[in-house]
Amino acid sequence: MKKLLTICIAVMTVLMMTTGVMAESTIKIAVVEPLSGNFKDIGDRYLEGVHYAAKVANENGGLLGKKVEIIPMDSELKPAVAVRKATKLIMKDGVNFFVGGTGSSVGGAMSVLANKKNAIMLSYGMAATSLTGEKCSRNFFRACATTDNQSYALAHWVADQKFKKVFCIAQDYSFGKQAVDAFVTKLKELNPAAEIVGTVMHPVGTKDFAPYVSQIIASGAEVVFTSNWGNDLTLLLKQAKPLGLKAQFACYYLNDENAIRVVANDEAVIGSVTAEIYMVTIPTEANKKFVEQFKKSEGRYPTWLRGKAYLATTFLFKAIEKAGSTDVDKVITAWEGLVYEGPAGKWTMRACDHQTQMPIWIAEIIKNNPYFEHAYVATPEEVASEKVSVPCDKTGCPGFQ
Amino acid sequence: MARSHNPVSRFGLWAVFVILAVLPLILRGYQLRLVTEVIIFSLYAVSYNLLLGYAGLLSFGHAMFFGTGAFAVAILLEHFAGLPLLLAVTLATAFTTATGFVVGCLLLRVKGTPFALLTLAFNALFYAIAVKWSSLTGGDDGLIIDPPQLDLWLLTLDPNKGPDFYYLSLAILGPVILFCWYFTYTAMGRTVLLMRENEDRMRFLGYNTLLARLSLFTLTAGLAGLAGSIYSLFFAFVSIDAISIETTTTVLLMTFIGGTGHFAGPILGAGVFIYLQNFLSELTENWPLIMGVLFILMVLFTPGGLVGIIKGAAQWTASRRKTPDLRKGAKNRHAHSGS
Numbered sequence: 001m002k003k004l005l006t007i008c009i010a011v012m013t014v015l016m017m018t019t020g021v022m023a024e025s026t027i028k029i030a031v032v033e034p035l036s037g038n039f040k041d042i043g044d045r046y047l048e049g050v051h052y053a054a055k056v057a058n059e060n061g062g063l064l065g066k067k068v069e070i071i072p073m074d075s076e077l078k079p080a081v082a083v084r085k086a087t088k089l090i091m092k093d094g095v096n097f098f099v100g101g102t103g104s105s106v107g108g109a110m111s112v113l114a115n116k117k118n119a120i121m122l123s124y125g126m127a128a129t130s131l132t133g134e135k136c137s138r139n140f141f142r143a144c145a146t147t148d149n150q151s152y153a154l155a156h157w158v159a160d161q162k163f164k165k166v167f168c169i170a171q172d173y174s175f176g177k178q179a180v181d182a183f184v185t186k187l188k189e190l191n192p193a194a195e196i197v198g199t200v201m202h203p204v205g206t207k208d209f210a211p212y213v214s215q216i217i218a219s220g221a222e223v224v225f226t227s228n229w230g231n232d233l234t235l236l237l238k239q240a241k242p243l244g245l246k247a248q249f250a251c252y253y254l255n256d257e258n259a260i261r262v263v264a265n266d267e268a269v270i271g272s273v274t275a276e277i278y279m280v281t282i283p284t285e286a287n288k289k290f291v292e293q294f295k296k297s298e299g300r301y302p303t304w305l306r307g308k309a310y311l312a313t314t315f316l317f318k319a320i321e322k323a324g325s326t327d328v329d330k331v332i333t334a335w336e337g338l339v340y341e342g343p344a345g346k347w348t349m350r351a352c353d354h355q356t357q358m359p360i361w362i363a364e365i366i367k368n369n370p371y372f373e374h375a376y377v378a379t380p381e382e383v384a385s386e387k388v389s390v391p392c393d394k395t396g397c398p399g400f401q
Numbered sequence: 402m403a404r405s406h407n408p409v410s411r412f413g414l415w416a417v418f419v420i421l422a423v424l425p426l427i428l429r430g431y432q433l434r435l436v437t438e439v440i441i442f443s444l445y446a447v448s449y450n451l452l453l454g455y456a457g458l459l460s461f462g463h464a465m466f467f468g469t470g471a472f473a474v475a476i477l478l479e480h481f482a483g484l485p486l487l488l489a490v491t492l493a494t495a496f497t498t499a500t501g502f503v504v505g506c507l508l509l510r511v512k513g514t515p516f517a518l519l520t521l522a523f524n525a526l527f528y529a530i531a532v533k534w535s536s537l538t539g540g541d542d543g544l545i546i547d548p549p550q551l552d553l554w555l556l557t558l559d560p561n562k563g564p565d566f567y568y569l570s571l572a573i574l575g576p577v578i579l580f581c582w583y584f585t586y587t588a589m590g591r592t593v594l595l596m597r598e599n600e601d602r603m604r605f606l607g608y609n610t611l612l613a614r615l616s617l618f619t620l621t622a623g624l625a626g627l628a629g630s631i632y633s634l635f636f637a638f639v640s641i642d643a644i645s646i647e648t649t650t651t652v653l654l655m656t657f658i659g660g661t662g663h664f665a666g667p668i669l670g671a672g673v674f675i676y677l678q679n680f681l682s683e684l685t686e687n688w689p690l691i692m693g694v695l696f697i698l699m700v701l702f703t704p705g706g707l708v709g710i711i712k713g714a715a716q717w718t719a720s721r722r723k724t725p726d727l728r729k730g731a732k733n734r735h736a737h738s739g740s
Contacts, residue, residue: 036686074686079543079640084438084679091430105543105640112545112637116561128542135545173532174540 026069027062027326029054029313030089032082032100032110032121035074039102041258042305046101046125047072049302049309052294057317064320071095077102079109086110090117096328097320099313101125101144101305104175114139118328124312125305129178132355134396138332141349143312143356145277145388147175147227151182152388153275153360154250158223159190165197167221167247169212171232172201179227179252197221202232209236213243227252234262241268248272254365255279255304255377266375269365278307278344279361280371281379287343301371307343315340315347315356345382352392352399357385421571425564435679437567439672441632444574446655446667447581448624454661455585456617457597458512462520463625463652465504465527468644470497470626471633475544476537486551486560486634490573493630494623501622505615524646531641543640546633560634570631577627582664584620593617654696660706669707 031050033043047070054068062068071089075082082100089095090113098110099122107126114121115137122141123131129146145153158166168183170176180199187194197219200212213236216224224247228236233253240249253259254274263269280291280301294302294310302310315338320326323334336351345359363380425433445467452458473493477484508519531538538544548560551569558565584590592613596603600610633639642648651674659670674692681688703709 074682076682078642079638080636080642081682083636083638084434085682087434088431088679105541105642108539108543108545109636109638109640116637130539130542130545174535174542177535177540 026067027064027097027320028069028071028089028093028095029097029099029316030071030073030086030095032073032075032086032098032106034077034102035072037076039077042102043074045305046309048298049124049306049311050099050313052298052302052306053310053313053317055297056293056314063317064324064326068317073098075100075103075106077106079103079105082106083109083113086113086119087117090119096120096326097316098122099124099309099316101309101312104128104131107131107140108135111135111137111140120316120328120331122312122316124308127175129182129390130396132353132395132397134398136353136395136397136400138354138400139328141316141335141354141356143315143347143349143358144308145275145358145360146355146390147178148182148390149360149388150252150275151179151225151227152186153362153383154225154252154273155183155186155190156383156387157273157275157362158187158225158250159194161223162191163223164194165219165221165223166194167197167216167219167224168199168226169216169224169236170201170227171204171229173204176201176227180225183225183227204232206232207235209239210243212236213240213245216240216247217243217245221247223248223250225250229253231262234259237263237268237272238265241265250275255363257303257372257374257376260365260372260374260376266367270367270375272365273362274365274377275360275362275383276304276308277358277360278304278311279363279377279380280304280307281363281369281377282344282361283379284343284345286341290343303371311342311344311347314342315349319349346385348385350392353395353397355390355395357389359383359385360388421575425567430563433563433567435675437563437570437635439675440567440570440574441628441635442652442655442671442675443668444578444581445625445628445632446652446659446671447578447664448621448628449652450656450661450664450667451581451584451593451617451621451624453656454666455590455597456593456614458614458618459517460520461517461646461649461653462522462524462527463621464644464646464648465520465524466497466501466622466625467629467632467648467652468527468531468641469500470494470629471639471643472531472538472544472629473497473626474630475546475633475639478546478548479544484549486549490627490630490634494627497626497629498619498623501626502615502619504622505618509611509614509618521646524644524649528641528644528646531644538641539639541641543638546637546639548634548637561637566635570635574628574631577624578668581624585664589613589616654692656706657696658699658706660708662705663708663712666706666708673707 031047033046034040035043051070054070057063057068073085086098096119098119101124104126107123110121111131120139124144127147129148132142168180170180184196198215202212226249249272251272251274254272255276260269280303291302318340319331319335319338322338323330335349338349340347348357350357360383361380362383363377365375366378367375369376424436449463452460470493473496474489477489477492504523508516532540551558558569560566592608596610596613604610629643655670655674656667658673660666681691699706
């Protein structure tokens with residue numbers, strides 16, 4: 001009996017020690033995404049990008065000599081759920097790094113938690129300006145465009161094309177309002193001669209866009225700005241052309257092969273333009289190499305969310321590498337001002353608000369492309385980061401103490 | 402719903418108090434957070450049960466008050482810099498109570514299914530206001546709160562620290578839950594119970610039942626608002642989730658799982674719900690399905706909830722204990738009659 005007890009204790013001690021060693025030998029990154037429910041597809045695509053970034057890092061010897069471990073965390077797109085699960089990961093599993101791209105409300109709650117527990121939250125998709133604006137946090141970083149940046153880029157394109165009559169249509173909630181406000185403000189600044197001939201804020205989940213399309217046609221608009229996403233984008237595009245709308249669309253989210261497939265009518269999307277921080281068609285050598293390797297490894301193209309999540313996560317890895325440590329304070333210090341020359345151009349993490357300064361790419365939707373049988377984005381043009389940037393003193397971020 | 406005066410119950414109450422007081426010394430970090438969450442949702446569920454279990458008013462809109470309290474405290478702290486924490490909570494609770502009074506005046510003219518449906522409609526209205534009035538509520542993005550420290554004479558509590566917030570919520574919500582328990586034994590509490598059983602008779606006896614229902618509705622709104630305000634301080638963040646129909650469903654589940662027939666039912670329900678949710682969501686992303694099945698099973702087979710099961714088990718044990726005595730007694734009687 002005594003022998004058996006001794007063996008048990010010895011085995012348990014070895015197991016505990018091994019677990020301890022294993023825990024220390026990995027760098028844990030938790031991915032805060034909706035992995036169930038209506039937005040599962042979005043979460044899954046972001047997660048693929050993060051997984052690939054970790055895979056590349058691990059294949060190259062890991063990070064600081066340690067393996068990168070990805071921990072998917074289903075936020076259910078609910079701030080309280082995300083905070084509860086993240087707290088558990090911080091306190092029980094020692095996770096210090098969180099990344100996520102879906103739901104600015106989840107981002108806001110995670111920003112508070114990261115600040116309280118001294119962790120890092122990196123967003124590659126939460127667009128609310130306040131996250132790096134008036135509600136900025138020392139522990140929150142963003143490596144994607146805000147509504148301001150994306151609207152500014154489209155405003156530049158509309159101004160460059162010398163459109164005179166512009167119509168705005170967006171979903172009636174904070175995101176849609178912010179997007180339209182930023183677009184109108186910038187367009188007025190760039191081309192005062194451009195006239196906003198109409199603005200429609202429609203309910204989220206609208207099924208019948210015919211009344212709005214009639215309104216756009218009646219306004220004589222040459223171009224239609226929309227920040228719509230999901231069904232509100234696909235149904236708008238699907239219904240607009242058959243109803244006789246000739247105007248071009250300037251969209252936030254048409255850089256998505258799934259959305260184009262759902263529209264199921266190439267004629268309805270061809271000629272529209274879209275703006276994003278990453279597109280498969282970006283003509284840099286680094287991007288061509290990345291797309292090729294991703295396709296070879298994963299069997300698909302790193303389109304939209306996959307690419308965005310990969311780039312942002314890689315940017316976080318660069319910061320950890322520069323810090324030479326996983327200590328949160330050291331990583332924060334190392335990341336401020338860090339420059340990352342990646343597939344989507346030059347990215348700089350601005351120290352004043354932790355908002356990445358990055359170019360935005362604008363592309364037209366064309367019929368023939370080497371990626372898909374349906375229409376897809378053409379080779380994009382770069383809108384320099386300086387053109388879409390909001391100066392530090394205008395963000396509302398009071399700085400970090 | 403009987404009040405017990407026996408010393409065992411009093412001892413139990415003191416034991417619970419002592420355990421809760423020393424809990425931060427035993428539990429650390431995440432586990433303490435879960436207990437804090439249970440305390441907050443306990444008040445929310447208790448307030449709901451006062452409506453459902455005691456007054457027989459099925460509401461599908463209790464989250465409108467929980468959310469109003471949550472948003473009110475966040476908005477107050479955002480717009481009035483330097484506002485003391487307790488004053489913000491008090492004002493948020495007062496505002497929610499006033500809101501409850503106004504909503505109650507509009508809703509309580511009807512009963513039964515129309516009342517339930519109207520509460521659902523009002524919840525949707527409150528939700529829409531929270532989404533649309535984004536300049537005030539932050540809309541879909543929510544509001545980040547920076548809770549100020551609580552300076553009490555010799556003591557300073559930092560709401561950002563787990564143990565401090567635990568004591569803060571326990572000190573505020575604990576006595577309020579005890580007050581709710583006391584309330585059920587007051588004349589007003591009894592009136593509500595009797596009204597549920599036979600409202601016509603109460604009216605015949607001269608009671609103004611509409612006023613009694615309105616008072617209870619207003620009280621429960623205030624209690625839910627208080628729970629909501631502490632909830633948003635706990636997360637230092639409030640989103641439209643707090644005012645959504647889903648938050649009503651949550652309290653409904655907690656109350657039904659715990660049991661509507663006893664004051665402690667919703668508290669037990671809140672605890673089981675939060676721990677089960679925490680446990681199940683680790684295992685599967687389809688945890689709401691399991692919760693839903695559990696809810697259906699409980700409604701079908703144990704309408705008394707967990708408290709009903711515990712009561713049933715206690716009665717069964719007691720009857721098992723009594724049975725040998727009875728047999729013994731019968732045997733003795735038989736022996737006497739035979740002699």
